[in-house]
Amino acid sequence: MKDITWHTEPNNKDEAMREIIKEVRNCNLNCYREEYKKPLKTLFNRIISVEELMNGRPLIDDWRSQDILFISQAPSKQAWVDNELSSLDNSFFTDFLLKKIYPNNNSSVAIEKWKQNVFWIHTANCYPGKGEGGDKVPNMDCAEMYFDKIIETMNPKLIILMGLSATKFFTEYRRLSDINKKSPRLKDILYLQYDKQKPFFVDSKDGTNQYETIVIPHAANLTKLSESGIFAYNLLIDSLIDGKAKKNEYEFTLKTKDIVSSSKHTWLDEIVYVLKELGGHAKNKDIFIEVEKRGMMNFTPRWKNSVIKTIGLHSSDSKSYKEGNSDRFYKIDRGHWGLRDFK
DNA sequence: GCAGAATAAGTCGGGTACAA
DNA sequence: TTGTACCCGACTTATTCTGC
Numbered sequence: 001m002k003d004i005t006w007h008t009e010p011n012n013k014d015e016a017m018r019e020i021i022k023e024v025r026n027c028n029l030n031c032y033r034e035e036y037k038k039p040l041k042t043l044f045n046r047i048i049s050v051e052e053l054m055n056g057r058p059l060i061d062d063w064r065s066q067d068i069l070f071i072s073q074a075p076s077k078q079a080w081v082d083n084e085l086s087s088l089d090n091s092f093f094t095d096f097l098l099k100k101i102y103p104n105n106n107s108s109v110a111i112e113k114w115k116q117n118v119f120w121i122h123t124a125n126c127y128p129g130k131g132e133g134g135d136k137v138p139n140m141d142c143a144e145m146y147f148d149k150i151i152e153t154m155n156p157k158l159i160i161l162m163g164l165s166a167t168k169f170f171t172e173y174r175r176l177s178d179i180n181k182k183s184p185r186l187k188d189i190l191y192l193q194y195d196k197q198k199p200f201f202v203d204s205k206d207g208t209n210q211y212e213t214i215v216i217p218h219a220a221n222l223t224k225l226s227e228s229g230i231f232a233y234n235l236l237i238d239s240l241i242d243g244k245a246k247k248n249e250y251e252f253t254l255k256t257k258d259i260v261s262s263s264k265h266t267w268l269d270e271i272v273y274v275l276k277e278l279g280g281h282a283k284n285k286d287i288f289i290e291v292e293k294r295g296m297m298n299f300t301p302r303w304k305n306s307v308i309k310t311i312g313l314h315s316s317d318s319k320s321y322k323e324g325n326s327d328r329f330y331k332i333d334r335g336h337w338g339l340r341d342f343k
Numbered sequence: 344g345c346a347g348a349a350t351a352a353g354t355c356g357g358g359t360a361c362a363a
Numbered sequence: 364t365t366g367t368a369c370c371c372g373a374c375t376t377a378t379t380c381t382g383c
């Protein structure tokens with residue numbers, strides 16, 4: 001990770017943000033230019049020439065003292081050549097999102113409200129070029145240069161990460177809460193958010209601050225959203241919608257998952273619980289009585305063997321101990337076991 | 344490029360048999 | 364009664380394929 005040093009006095013926030021934007025717009029690294037080899041056609045049959053692509057400039061939102069930070073992958077080709085955040089006038093915004101967030105306003109008022117609240121940046125500020133399928137996935141150079149500067153200076157109330165590319169910078173350095181894998185799939189991130197039924201947090205670079213963060217899937221296919229994708233958009237709309245009149249104003253229905261009932265209660269869980277109940281240690285006979293009394297488990301004809309086997313698998317005092325298992329129990333005597341971390 | 348489906352490989356928990 | 368070995372099925376994770 002590149003070293004970034006950026007210190008901002010709170011009362012200089014507006015000035016500092018404008019400095020960052022200026023720095024982005026004046027960037028002369030000319031990334032991805034080798035990708036612009038032939039003209040490209042847009043969805044509406046507009047032909048974009050190589051010269052137009054070459055003349056594009058790094059694209060970043062204007063500063064209006066917004067308090068929400070929205071991060072997506074990269075500018076579209078038309079946004080790039082027009083040097084305008086096209087997203088502000090595409091159908092996803094005007095026909096869907098803005099209508100849900102500002103149901104009582106027309107499109108132009110809704111867009112203006114959105115612009116006043118949301119500061120929009122990309123993982124890459126330049127158009128990354130066209131790949132075999134869609135646009136190429138940008139590298140992390142821009143993100144590494146600017147994300148922390150912007151977050152630390154802006155101190156946003158909420159961060160919205162749209163699509164896999166936007167999450168990559170934060171998962172790469174384990175800064176998205178509850179995500180321990182280095183490159184998780186977007187699907188898994190969305191499912192975890194759905195499972196928790198609440199947003200994530202992104203840690204600041206120095207770990208002293210946390211920013212509430214919602215991850216949403218790319219909006220290209222709203223009709224094919226998974227349940228976790230629908231939840232993500234509900235969470236977003238719920239967070240952005242103003243005031244208390246927010247209920248029942250959007251179409252998605254939130255289905256609450258019964259997390260408790262889906263979590264599995266294993267023999268290990270049961271034995272640990274029972275040993276705690278029995279004062280941190282007990283003889284097998286007493287463990288059996290307590291387990292039977294609780295009636296939480298599946299009692300097969302040989303269930304007592306399962307208890308003994310499970311203790312052995314999780315005790316380095318046993319020959320059955322399996323390397324890599326948690327070492328939860330210690331042997332006091334034959335058929336007499338204690339719980340290691342009992343206090 | 345992205346997401347979902349299908350498939351393969353690996354891991355874990357549970358059940359049973361049997362020896363000490 | 365206790366401890367261990369073996370087997371099986373369920374679940375998780377990784378990889379590949381396919382369609383948009």
